[in-house]
Amino acid sequence: MVFTTIADGLARGVEGVSSTVSETFFEPVIRLGVTGLARSGKTVFITSLVANLLDRGRMPQLTAAANGAIRTAYLQPQPDDTIPRFPFEANLAALTGASPRWPEPTSAVSELRLSLKVQPQGMLGALSGPRTIHLDIIDYPGEWLLDxxxxxxxxxxxxxxxxxxxxxxxxxxxxxxxxxxxxxxxxxxxxxxxxxxxxxxxxxxxxxxxxxxxxxxxxxxxxxxxxxxxxxxxxxxxxxxxxxxxxxxxxxxxxxxxxxxxxxxxxxxxFRDHFARIDRQVVLVDALGAIHAGPPALEDLRATLAEILTAFRPGRNSWLSSILGRRVERILFAATKADHLHHAQHARLTGIMEALVRDARSRADFAGARTEAMSIASLRTTVEDTITHEGHPLEVVRGTLLDGGRRAAFYPGELPVDPAVLLAPAREGAPRWLDGDYGAMHFAPAPLTLRRDEGPPHIRLDRAAEFLIGDRLK
Incomplete structure (x- = not known):
């Protein structure tokens, strides 16, 4: 059973509607673009991020949540009445219901506004009192980003x-x-x-x-x-x-x-209509899926990520400035589905993600934008376990299979410590992996029992939030 903090918390719905447009002009706005390449879990990322900002018990690495600077958070009507609203409540109900299921992916642009009352830190903050910061999340298909x-x-x-x-x-x-x-x-x-x-x-x-x-x-x-x-x-x-x-x-x-x-x-x-004011961007990537698909798919992913960053050219002299309006200040590349690996392999997945975007990142960093790569799970669907296989301990994850509903232990293979072990044969055009076989599994969301003030379980979603918006919440 899901406690009322999340399920009944939906009733909070829209709060603070009395705020006028003129007041909004004097309140900071963070416009966060969220996109994902194929099967990366974009809808779940946005749903879990918003739920965990509303109920921040699982966000210790978001500094403003850990030190209590965020006093409260609530949903408000989005500023653009012509864009469909991101269906947060329906998606959260799908993930946290008695029979949890993955929500339907979105196939067009949508938007959601989350407002945060933040108490600035320090002496000046104590004198000024809390301020309202609006987080406008713009959701769009990754397929359109490649264009x-x-x-x-x-x-x-x-x-x-x-x-x-x-x-x-x-x-x-x-x-x-x-x-x-x-x-x-x-x-x-x-x-x-x-x-x-x-x-x-x-x-x-x-x-x-x-x-x-x-x-x-x-x-x-x-x-x-x-x-x-x-x-x-x-x-x-x-x-x-x-x-x-x-x-x-x-x-x-x-x-x-x-x-x-x-x-x-x-x-x-x-891009002109929906990205004129975006200043933060997250690109979600199913790196594990590409590794499972083989060297050609992994090399294609590397080239695609490089092209994305090259196209953004996120510095002050961007050739897209006439379309985007302002430079993108921070870009996060996040390898999703980290819960499909035992935590002992998370650093290796992050290393692979960093290597995939290294060439293009150097150009973006030089241009003035901050970029980061990490591995996350927007919603944790597995638990970790150690089993004995052929007389040796094997670190696995256990979850409910999406097809058939059977509980199963899964070991995807051992990712290399050195990302070059994968990236080199991928660049050289190898048709398949010679020294390893990397599996993939599709898990269903697990039934949840959430304590008060607690969002859905995740892996490093708080770190992702700290990089994307943490500096604006001080």
């Missing part, structure tokens, strides 16, 4: 990269065959364009399911109301043969036009 890099590419460059990736992705053979049979100089034909786009989309869906991270354009995977529109009806095609003439009605030329329209009508407005 940011497209703004710096033309159709020729993107098509060449997309077609080259097909050589290392077996699920792309059907589209590769269709593209090879297509004459890019032929007269444009809408049914053919639709077949190409459908085949390319099917390939992207299979690639994402197989553990690959770079699956652009992102709206092909989550089209929403744009499904079937011309702006989503294009695909990469090889260059026109030397000497061939292509008029305005040629197939490849129309594909290039639609690619430019996608950047202009879909990508730019999305």
């Amino acid at each position: 940011l890099a497209l703004l710096d590419k033309d159709y020729d460059g993107w098509a060449a990269e997309a077609l080259a990736r097909l050589d290392t992705r077996p699920m792309g053979r059907a589209f590769a065959d269709l593209a090879a049979r297509t004459d890019p100089a032929a007269e444009f034909d809408e049914p053919l364009a639709q077949r190409l786009a459908e085949s390319y989309t099917a390939y992207l869906q299979e690639a994402r399911a197989a553990g690959y991270s770079d699956c652009t354009p992102g709206r092909f995977l989550l089209p929403g109301e744009m499904a079937g529109s011309p702006v989503l009806t294009f695909a990469p095609l090889p260059p026109v043969a030397a000497g061939a003439r292509t008029g305005r009605g040629a197939l490849r030329r129309e594909m290039a036009r639609r690619f430019d329209a996608y950047k202009r009508e879909v990508v730019k407005p999305f």
Whole structure:
């Protein structure tokens, strides 16, 4: 049974509605962008973070929670009435109910405002009294984040990269065959364009399911109301043969036009409208899933993370400043599902995450943004145990399997102390791991019994919060 602090705490709902817009102008606002690459648990991260800020008993490494600076926290109406509200209450009920289940993932942008009454520390703080700080959480699909890099590419460059990736992705053979049979100089034909786009989309869906991270354009995977529109009806095609003439009605030329329209009508407005004031960003990553999928998926993840940071270019001279409006001050890359490992391996997972973003981080840090990599579990679903295997102790985790509901002990394999043991063969194009086999398991959320003033159990969510917002709560 879940105690009333969380379940009944939902009744707190919206508090402080009497605050006027003019008052809000004088209250600090932290705009936190939250996104996640495939299967990283973005919805659970936001739900658990908010629940643990409302009830802070499990947040000792968030300084403002540990020293009592946060006097109270409550939800308020979000400032943008045109954006759907993040369904916090429904998600929390799904995770903490009598029969807990994973909430439905979000497929579009949403927002939530959490307001914190904070007592500044020191003599001046004692004189000034508590102040209100608003945390605006902007939730958006990771698939759309990858589109940011497209703004710096033309159709020729993107098509060449997309077609080259097909050589290392077996699920792309059907589209590769269709593209090879297509004459890019032929007269444009809408049914053919639709077949190409459908085949390319099917390939992207299979690639994402197989553990690959770079699956652009992102709206092909989550089209929403744009499904079937011309702006989503294009695909990469090889260059026109030397000497061939292509008029305005040629197939490849129309594909290039639609690619430019996608950047202009879909990508730019999305980032302009929703990221004009973001100053903190967290990118959630299923690094364990990529390791399980094999070296090609891990290398694809490394390249994708580098491209994300390169696209953000989070310094004062960002080329995206006209879209983002201000520089992103802090970026956290968090490897999720740390509860799938015994704590003895958490440092190794963090080391792998740090190595995955090392090259790009150095550029971001130089540009003035702080970046951090860590391993977390937004909701802890397992307990640790030690079993005897072939006469030797083996450190495992136990949880309830998502399929079938059976309790099981799980050992995913021993991650290397040196991340290069994984990253080197991944960069070299190894098709599989030679010295290890890394498993993956899907666990269901465990039934919870929560004490008063206590949020859902997690691993290092308080450290993530300290890095992302802790400096603004002093």
